[in-house]
Each structure stands twice: as structure tokens, then as C-alpha cells.
Amino acid sequence: MIEIKSLRKVFGSGPAAITAVDGVSFSVRPGEVLGFLGPNGAGKSTTMKMVTGFLAPTSGTAVVCGHDILGDALAAKRCIGYLPEGAPAYADMTPEGFLGFIADARGLRGEERRSKIGGAVDRLELGDVMRQPIETLSKGFKRRVGLAQAILHDPAVLVMDEPTDGLDPNQKQQVRSLIRAMARPAQSPPKAIVLSTHILEEVDAVCTRAIIIARGRIVSDGTPEEFHARSRRHNAVVLRVRAEGVDVKGELSRLPGVAAVEAIGGERGKPGGFMLVPRDGKPIFHEVARHCQARSWEVDELRSELGRLDEVFRELTRAGGVS
């Protein structure tokens, strides 16, 4: 559906040249929601701008729905829905006029035009604000107008640059469930979706796959589960117990599945506890639970950690940054 072949973008020339994207290749299949992660300035937006045909790559190309973005830009653009960063829209237009323009520009006519606009408006619940100038709308509504514009023609490929950035938690939730629904819509075939973000929870919330990019290069490509597994804390157990006069730390570190025990401070009235890091990421929850039971410790808290995405993210992007 989307095939990106060694895209490179260099801004400027000579000694002042900046390589924003440096040989990025990947492909996205229908039904996949690809999260494009990376620190600010890593080249996420630049890559998306090249895929959607806004920026010409310095070298490499992207093929969207079988159309090369350099060879047949119009055909490629026809099957892409794109939400640029910040959801730009003509501020003095109303959503009605704006979506009408997008439909015209995409060559929709008559009944089809009406039903496609109606569909997008329903989906994003824009009915009440259709006649208000876009500049007077709240941030959440503006974003929804931008999304409506992107999905209007029911594109096979949807590219979104930071779709939830700057929204409040409720609006974020709303946009995420919308994205999930769009990946596998009821009537039309599944879409290939690419979204960029620097919010890690988003990856867990909507993505089926995540690519981490740092300094213009891909440093990691895998499912969110695989990312969690790369965390040192994957399957780690947090334990807070009351056991007077016992060397809890020492006992725990002698358990066969435990690689290390770290003390963690108490918080909000809870006693201090330990984090038990497993050997080779294998689950140790039951082993620890059994031990506590056998020793009749009073357990305040016992939980398994999924793994910290931000930890993995920091590690990967920092490693990629050493040059």
C-alpha cells in the first residue's frame, strides 16, 4: 500500500547542509496502523511531507497504491488522505465551505459529493459547527475539521502528522478511537494508516506497529509488544511488603528467576518497596507471589510491569544519536 524506498532529504547545500531524513525505507500494509515515533526534529514530519508529495526527496521515492509519488504525483495524491501538522485550514471559511472545497478539489460531484461530505461530518460530529468560521472553533473542533478533510474521500492510505497533539485527554481518546475504527472500517477495505507522534502512550493505544526514528534514520521497527519486551523492566515485579526484621531484599535476590532487586522509595503513605528485575525478561510474578505466601509476609502491593516505553525510546534514540 505504501512503500518507501531509501528516502533522503537534505536541506540547504555545502557545509551548512542538514540531512533531515537519511535513507528511510519501510512499507505499510492495509489494516496496519503504523506509529512513527521519534524526538522532535528526528525527521518524522519531513518523511511524511515527502510521502504525501509536498516535499521532493533529495533521493529515493515512495510508492503509494502502486503510484510513484515522483512519477505520477496526482494519482498518488488521489489515494492519500493527509492531515498536516497542526491541522491547517482556511481560517475564514466555515467547515461547510472548507469541506466543499476539498470535495471539489478531489473531483467529487453530485450525490457522491453530498454523501461523502455527510459521512465525514457524521463521523467527526461536526454537524453543529458547520456554519461557524473555522477560526472561531475550539482546538478540538479544528482538529476534527482537519481529520474530516483527510478522510473525506475514503482514502486507502491515511497519513496523519501528530493527530492528537495539543488536545485534551477526552479529545485524544476520541481521536484515537476514531483512528482505530478507520483502520478497519465496516464498509470499505482496510486502510493503511501512518501517524507520527511523540506521545508514547499513543503507540499502545492505537498502533499495530511502531517505527522509531532518530536523526533521520530508523533505529527500530516492531510491534508495541516487542518494544515493551525490549525494556529492562519488561515483566518486572513491584513489591511492597511489611516484614519486620527480615532481610527481604536478600531473600528476594536469591529467587532463581530474579536477576536484580532495586529498592524503590515509599510514596503517599505506602512503605518503601522493591523492584524485581527478571532474568531474560521471563515472567516472575507467580514465583514472587508464592514466596511471599510461603513466608506469610503482609503484602501491600504486588504488580507486574509491562515495560517502560519511554525507557526504550530514550535508549534507542540516544544510541542513534551518538555520532
Added chain:
Amino acid sequence: MKGTLAVLKRELAGYFATPLAYVFIVIFLVLAGAFTFQIGQLFATGQASLSPFFSFHPWLYLFLIPALSMRLWAEERKSGTLELLMTLPITTAGAVAGKFLAAWLFAGIALGLTFPAWVTVNYLGNPDNGAIVAAYAGSFLMAGSFLAIGSLVSSLTRSQVIAFVVSAVVGFGFLLAGFDPVLDVFRAWAPRTILESVASFSFLTRFESISRGVVELRDVLFFVSLIAACLVATGIAIDTRRA
């Protein structure tokens, strides 16, 4: 083509969605009237002719057209909608043409609304209506030339103020190209052929005969090719300066 039409429609609707259209038209008509009757002394000349009316058009366009053209591309750059526009299935040429045609059409509407002046001279006497139609056509072409220059300048900046000022200055240069203030700049160093070609770019010289109703093919060709050249350059500027 569909894209051009969609852009044209949006732009034109955009003018009327804000007070811009009404302010522009009212000021254009008031100034055109004031110049014609107060300074041009239409009545005092005692002739049933609109040449006092037309002779002020270059000066009106000089600062009113940049006000119209400054937003064409600078606003799109500033607000980020350029990215939206250029990722729709519309060619750059289609977008440039759509925007230009909308602005030109709008200028045409303003120009068309000066028809009471034409009605007046017909009521008072027997003017050469053929000459008046020709002069209107010539004036419309000149408006298009100012607009095309403005479109090019606007495509090079994100600031509408810069677009306005630079367009007005460039327009002023074209207006006076046949006269001493501009020619003196070249006289010191340029050979005679360059001097003559600079002089031939003068809007005022060309419009002088047009305002009397004499439209020559070479003047029409001059304005049309100037418009075409500026629009092609606008397209190149939009394509090469995206980031």
C-alpha cells in the same frame, strides 16, 4: 482543470467571506470617482469621453492591486495551508491559475461596477463607445499584469506586508519604466538597447494610448506575455520553495 475550478471558486468565495471584498470595491469606486470628477475634471473638459477616468487607473491599481494580491500565496505559507493545497490532487499550475483567475475576476467585478461613469457620458453626450470598451479591456489587462506581478512577489514571502510593499514598488517601476526616474538608473551604465527595452516595459506609455481607446496588438501581447511569465515564475517559486 477541476482543481483550477475548485481553487477559483474557493478564492472568490474567500474574498466575499471577509470584509475585504466590500472594502476593496467601495474604496476602488470612491477613488475612481474622485479622480475622474475632481482631479480629472470630467465635466470641465466638455467632452463626452472617459479618458480622464481611464488615465487614473494605473495609479489606482498601483496600490490597490497589491492589497488584493499580497495574500494570494503569502497567507497560505504563513498559515500552513500551502501544505494542504499542494497535497491535494491539484497541479501547481492549476493552483496558480485558479488563484490568479479568481483575483483577476474579482478585479474585473470592481472594474465592471464603474459602469455608472459610462452611463453618465452616454447620457450627457455621444461618446465613442467602441473606444470605451477597448479602454475597459485594456484596463482589465493592466490590472491582470499588476496582479501577476503581485502573485509572484506573494509566492516568495510569508509576510503579507512585505508582499504588499514589494509589489507596489515593483509595480511603480513598471509604471514609470519609460520615464526619467527609472531610466536615469540605467542611463549611466547600460547600452542603448537595454535602455530602450526597459522603456518598452512602461505600463504608463502603453496605457496612454489604451486609455484613449487605441488598443494595439503589441500592447495586448505585452500585457498577456507579462502575465504568463509572472505566473510561470510563481509556479516555479511555489515548487522550489516548499520548506
